[in-house]
Amino acid sequence: MSQLLEARRSVRRRVKSLPKYDIFLHRFITVVLTVNMVLILYALISVTFGMTLNGVNFVDSLPLAFYILPMMIILPIMIRAYYLGRTAAWNFVFLMICTVFFGMLSLLVRGFIICLAFNIIAAVALFFMGRFRPEGKLRAAGKKVIAYFIFVNLLGLAFPISTILMGQNPIATTTVIDSPQIKISVPLADFDYPYQNITPTPQLLSDVLDNNFLLDLHVLENDPLSWTRLRTWLVALNDTAIGYSITLTADRAQLAGEDPQTLATTDLIEDVYESHGAALNQIMNVEIIDTINAPYLVLFDMTLSGGEWRELMLRTRNLDLIGFGGLMRTSIYSVDIPRIENASTILRYAASASGIPAGLLVDTFVIDDMLDGDSIAMRLCGLTSTSLQQWQMLSVSCSRSRFSFEMRGDVGEYLVHSYSSSVASRSSYWSLRLGEVGNSTDVLDRTDSVYDDLVVVANDIALAAGNGVEQVTLESLPSLLSAFGDNALSSLRSVIDGTEQGIATYTFRIYAFRAVFLAIDAFDLIML
Numbered sequence: 001m002s003q004l005l006e007a008r009r010s011v012r013r014r015v016k017s018l019p020k021y022d023i024f025l026h027r028f029i030t031v032v033l034t035v036n037m038v039l040i041l042y043a044l045i046s047v048t049f050g051m052t053l054n055g056v057n058f059v060d061s062l063p064l065a066f067y068i069l070p071m072m073i074i075l076p077i078m079i080r081a082y083y084l085g086r087t088a089a090w091n092f093v094f095l096m097i098c099t100v101f102f103g104m105l106s107l108l109v110r111g112f113i114i115c116l117a118f119n120i121i122a123a124v125a126l127f128f129m130g131r132f133r134p135e136g137k138l139r140a141a142g143k144k145v146i147a148y149f150i151f152v153n154l155l156g157l158a159f160p161i162s163t164i165l166m167g168q169n170p171i172a173t174t175t176v177i178d179s180p181q182i183k184i185s186v187p188l189a190d191f192d193y194p195y196q197n198i199t200p201t202p203q204l205l206s207d208v209l210d211n212n213f214l215l216d217l218h219v220l221e222n223d224p225l226s227w228t229r230l231r232t233w234l235v236a237l238n239d240t241a242i243g244y245s246i247t248l249t250a251d252r253a254q255l256a257g258e259d260p261q262t263l264a265t266t267d268l269i270e271d272v273y274e275s276h277g278a279a280l281n282q283i284m285n286v287e288i289i290d291t292i293n294a295p296y297l298v299l300f301d302m303t304l305s306g307g308e309w310r311e312l313m314l315r316t317r318n319l320d321l322i323g324f325g326g327l328m329r330t331s332i333y334s335v336d337i338p339r340i341e342n343a344s345t346i347l348r349y350a351a352s353a354s355g356i357p358a359g360l361l362v363d364t365f366v367i368d369d370m371l372d373g374d375s376i377a378m379r380l381c382g383l384t385s386t387s388l389q390q391w392q393m394l395s396v397s398c399s400r401s402r403f404s405f406e407m408r409g410d411v412g413e414y415l416v417h418s419y420s421s422s423v424a425s426r427s428s429y430w431s432l433r434l435g436e437v438g439n440s441t442d443v444l445d446r447t448d449s450v451y452d453d454l455v456v457v458a459n460d461i462a463l464a465a466g467n468g469v470e471q472v473t474l475e476s477l478p479s480l481l482s483a484f485g486d487n488a489l490s491s492l493r494s495v496i497d498g499t500e501q502g503i504a505t506y507t508f509r510i511y512a513f514r515a516v517f518l519a520i521d522a523f524d525l526i527m528l
Contacts, residue, residue, distance in 0.1 A: 012128055025125045030083050032122035033091055036098045037075040039115070044068045046522035047515045050371055054518075055425030055467075056418055059171055060511060066158035088130020095123040101321070108325035111526025166506035172417055174466020174502045182213050182461070182496065183245065183473040184480065185433075188229040189220035191249065192306060192402065193442050196478035200236035208242055211493040215244040216473055217295075221279040222251045230287060238293050245297040246283065247361060250275035253305035263308045263331035266339050269382035273343035276300045277350055284354045294356065300347065301361045302381040303397050306443070309363075313406035316513060328377075328520070329527075335379040344387035359393025361433065367396060367422045368517040374524050377517050393429045395473065400460070401435030401448045407509055410450045416460040417467065417504035418514065424468030431471035432464050437492075438483030454484065458495040462502030 015022050045068065048061045078094065081087040099119040106112040189195055198204070208215060217233055220226040230246075237244055250272045280298065288294050304312065315324040351358035362381050366388075369377040375384035388394075398419045403411045416434065423430045439452040451457050457474070464472050474480070480488045 015129060022129070025129055026083075026086070029091075029122045029126050029129070030079065032118050033079045033082065033094065035115070036094065036119070037071075037079065040071065040075075041068065043519050043522055044071075047518045050368070050518040050521070051511075051514065053371055054367065055421040055423075057172065057421070059166075060418065060506070063159050063163045063166065063506075063508060063511075064515070066162050069158070082126075082130070086129070086131045088126050092123065092126050092130060095119055095126060099123060104321040105325060107322060108329045108520070109523045109527050111523070163506065163508045167508070169505065170503045171414075171506050172463075172504045174417075174463050174504075176462050176465045176500055176502070178465070178470070179497070180461065180465045180469055181471040183216045183471065184208075184213050185216045185218050185247070185473055185476040186233065187218045187476050187478070188233075189218075189223045189226040190443060191218065191220070192399075193436060193440050193448075193476070193479065196482065198478050198481065200233050205236060205240050205242060207489045209240060211489045213489065213493070215242060215477070216247055216299075217244060218247045218249065218476075219279065220249055220251060221275050222254070227282070227287070234287060234291060238291055240293065242293070243296055244293075245299060246295045247299040247301055248276055248279045248283075249301040250279075252303075253307055256305050256308055258307065260305075260308050260311055261330070262334050263304060263312060263327065264380045264382065265334045266336040269335060269340045270343050272302065272382060273340075273347050277347050280347070280350055280354060280358075284356075296357065297393065298351065298354075298356050298358045299361045299393075299395055300351075300358065302383065303361055303363045304380065308380075309402065310406060316516065317407055324516075332376060332379055335382075337375060337379070337384050340379070340382050341384050341387045344382065344384075344390060348387075348390045357393060358391070359395060359429075360391050361395045361397055363397055364419055364514075365517045367419065367426070368514050369521055370426075371518070371521060372524070374521070376520055376524050376527070392427075393431075394427075395431045395433050396423055398423075398432045399435040399475070400450050401442075401475070403510070404435075404450050405442070405446055405448070411510055412507045413456075413460055413463060413502070413504045414507040415510050417463045417502070418510055420464040420467040420469045423464075428468075428470055430469075431473065432469050433473040434460060434464075434475065436475045436479050438479035440479045440483075452483065454492055454495045455499075457492070458499040459502050461496055462499045463504055464502075466502050 015025065044064060048058075048064055048068070051061050052058055075094075078087075078090050082091045099116060102112045102116040102119060106116055186198075187193070187195060215233075215237070217230055219230050252268070252272055255268050255271050280300075283295075283298065303309075311327065314320075315327055348358075360383070362378075362383065366378045366381055366383060369375070370385065370388070373385045375386075378384065378388065396419060398416060400411060400415050403415055416432065420432055423432055434457075435451055436448050437451045437454075437457055440448050442448060461472055480492065484491055
């Protein structure tokens, strides 16, 4: 240690003997510190304004605002102290923290490699040229440190306290003015949950019609049994006035493999589009020929498979910046934009020629990647800002069940409140697809109980409707009947009609999840 300090004093004397270099290093360190501060504040402020532009209330961003406020006070004071008196201790810590974060984030945003290099140089220069000893008497300096420490901690407490209070008290109440259309999904194969057989009896279909529900027949495209079950339902629905849609899902899990190393590739996305095209052809030329009651909408599922979703959420949940950055960059740049746009265009033309309105089912992060018209995270769903404009109708997979599984606990009603605010601000043609109603066990043998009470379901629907969403899809009819009995449909309708307001408390995990994708979008120009 003594040798290191002696070397430090020697280097410092040599540099100070050359005023030109001393001034240059002093200004260089100041500039690096300032740029670090600007980048941090830019990222946080971009997220805050991005949320607001996406239809989310500013109150949702209050915890982040309370996080920004101390930084806006503390960082300029620290940098000013270095510029005027070369105070180095806290600034050296700041540079080291920034160096670590830029190192991890540069796996995704390559432009941060430049920031990383400058921070390393600045940290070394500050170690040799900065003043680590306090000015004046030690006792006076100690008092300043204690006062500064108390001040910083008081400011810093605003963030966790606001998060806790907002999580325990309602932050939003929405009033239902116009009741939304409610669709109930009928899975015709194993998806996130094992297939449960239900027969479309006249009594069941009568209950659906009497309670003013629509149906969504969910088909697994490469499963012959799924198509057989679809024919059974189409025959039964043909003699009714029940409105229904068909959701077509390619077996993306099989295409991606059991242990996906990326969340998407060009070949995988093209295979998904090709599978959708073949399924659409099957519907038009075989399934609904001579059908009186045809589907009013066909949705093509472009969401991540269960395995891909778990890979994404594992790194997000564990705050694994290295793993997340590597996974996202590999996935994003494994997708060729012109090729997936061409695949989307071919499918869109085929859908237009069929004469049946068509749309897409997408993951939630697509919404947060739409602000500046670029195509970053949405590539994982096989979309670009250009191809997205071809599809007027979009359904956003906002499954409270799916999020809760991977976040190790119920994410609460804030999930629906947050995303429904964004969906409603986009288009009246956009809709939400919520989680599994009932108490089901998924294909991984995990018990799902987030919607084991119809009151909870009705509250989420009221939140979505109060925010302006006009159509909501629930998963699923078999689970609903299994959990709540033969009168489940009338019970659900009664609870929905009796719920005039939706109430939401705060879940910072969901806000943070959205913030990640908004932050990526904020630095897309330097992803390189």
